[in-house]
Amino acid sequence: MASDKEKEELVAYLDGELPDEAASRVEKSLVDDAAVRSDVEQLTKTFDLLDLLPASKASDGFAEKTLTAIRTKESVPDTNTAEKTSPAEKSQSNASRRVFAWGIRAVAFFGLLFVATAGFNGAFKQNSEPMDELLTELPVIQRLDEYQEIGDVEFLKSLNESGLFDERDKAPQD
Amino acid sequence: MSSATHQIDQNAWLRDPDVQRMLRVRDDDEAAFGELVEAYQNRLIGIFTHVLHDSAAAEDLAQEAFLRVYRARHRYQPTAKFATWLFRIANNLATNRLRSLSRRKEVSMKAADSGQQSLPTPEQLAAEKSALMPTRQLDKQEMREVVRQSLDTLNDRQRMALLLNKFEHMSYADIAASMDLSVQAVKSLLTRARENLRLQLEPYLTGSSDQERANK
Numbered sequence: 001m002a003s004d005k006e007k008e009e010l011v012a013y014l015d016g017e018l019p020d021e022a023a024s025r026v027e028k029s030l031v032d033d034a035a036v037r038s039d040v041e042q043l044t045k046t047f048d049l050l051d052l053l054p055a056s057k058a059s060d061g062f063a064e065k066t067l068t069a070i071r072t073k074e075s076v077p078d079t080n081t082a083e084k085t086s087p088a089e090k091s092q093s094n095a096s097r098r099v100f101a102w103g104i105r106a107v108a109f110f111g112l113l114f115v116a117t118a119g120f121n122g123a124f125k126q127n128s129e130p131m132d133e134l135l136t137e138l139p140v141i142q143r144l145d146e147y148q149e150i151g152d153v154e155f156l157k158s159l160n161e162s163g164l165f166d167e168r169d170k171a172p173q174d
Numbered sequence: 175m176s177s178a179t180h181q182i183d184q185n186a187w188l189r190d191p192d193v194q195r196m197l198r199v200r201d202d203d204e205a206a207f208g209e210l211v212e213a214y215q216n217r218l219i220g221i222f223t224h225v226l227h228d229s230a231a232a233e234d235l236a237q238e239a240f241l242r243v244y245r246a247r248h249r250y251q252p253t254a255k256f257a258t259w260l261f262r263i264a265n266n267l268a269t270n271r272l273r274s275l276s277r278r279k280e281v282s283m284k285a286a287d288s289g290q291q292s293l294p295t296p297e298q299l300a301a302e303k304s305a306l307m308p309t310r311q312l313d314k315q316e317m318r319e320v321v322r323q324s325l326d327t328l329n330d331r332q333r334m335a336l337l338l339n340k341f342e343h344m345s346y347a348d349i350a351a352s353m354d355l356s357v358q359a360v361k362s363l364l365t366r367a368r369e370n371l372r373l374q375l376e377p378y379l380t381g382s383s384d385q386e387r388a389n390k
Contacts, residue, residue: 004365007365007369008361008362008365011361011364011365011368012346012361012365015339015346015364017345017346017361042372042376042379043368043369043372045379046368046371046372046374046375046376046379047340047368047371049317049321049375049378050321050325050336050340050371052314052317052318052321053224053318053321053322053325054318055216055220056216056219056220056223056224056229056232057216057219057220058215058216058219058233058236059229059233062215062219062233062236062237063208063211063212063215065237066211066215066236066237066240066241067204067207067208067211069237069241070240070241070244073241074244074245
């Protein structure tokens with residue numbers, strides 16, 4: 001039985017990977033030694049049996065499917081479109097795309113600002129209306145107890161007609 | 175290595191037409207990429223099918239390999255034959271897939287039971303082997319199955335090295351570059367692979383020789 005080193009040399013010889021000197025050594029042992037010849041024969045035959053394994057082939061349209069999958073994953077432009085577009089057109093198209101993107105951003109910003117302002121004004125107005133009413137009615141509210149004691153407007157009219165308020169107005173002049 | 179020798183080596187890679195195609199891919203030439211896919215699809219799928227025994231999974235992995243090539247296009251430097259670079263990617267993908275399949279198998283075996291029953295004993299293995307013994311001449315289909323099973327007895331690295339050697343006709347240096355090994359390691363790996371294959375298939379050799387003669 002050959003040593004590990006000898007086996008390595010035999011296999012490398014069969015694969016054409018031995019330098020000339022080592023190859024000559026193996027060839028000499030092949031002539032001299034029947035056991036080595038048998039080893040080489042078996043190694044060759046068993047290796048050749050691998051040819052029985054079926055050769056696999058890609059399914060129909062594999063290449064196209066692969067290119068489509070890569071285009072989808074990498075957002076690669078279609079070859080036809082890419083070929084028709086010159087570098088100058090590409091650069092112009094990129095510039096237009098950048099301007100468009102900035103336009104979209106500006107519209108979004110001002111839109112947001114408008115909505116925020118309108119919302120603030122609306123909320124302020126809604127909160128300030130009851131406050132204005134209270135301020136207008138403040139003198140009445142302050143003397144509400146007295147007004148409630150008087151009762152109604154008809155009673156106040158009759159007092160006025162009796163001349164009571166005229167006398168009170170004149171009193172300081174005396 | 176001197177710079178002059180390095181320059182000569184680099185020029186040698188540049189003579190590889192697929193390196194030229196890949197350089198066009200680097201410049202975003204999608205048609206060149208399509209040519210590479212067409213040229214290598216069957217070769218990649220063939221290797222992956224021998225490794226995974228599943229043609230659909232082999233196609234998925236081949237597609238992943240091409241995607242990686244495409245993604246790496248802008249960083250591509252021609253430092254080897256294109257096939258060597260591609261099969262290095264393929265080898266990494268196959269190794270990762272086999273590792274993940276083996277982990278999944280481990281989990282499912284643990285989940286199935288104690289796991290002891292599902293692992294065949296050496297006696298069972300011997301019985302399975304004896305069932306394949308060539309007590310009669312096998313037909314081509316049966317012999318193909320025996321060869322496939324023999325290939326499966328090799329470990330993942332031996333099998334990949336053998337497949338690249340046999341079907342891609344790669345030199346030891348190219349296999350070493352594809353598998354990230356030294357040339358000496360590839361030499362040892364291939365010797366063990368060929369020796370294991372011989373042990374598995376030796377009993378069938380007489381039958382196959384007779385069959386070959388009969389076919390002739």
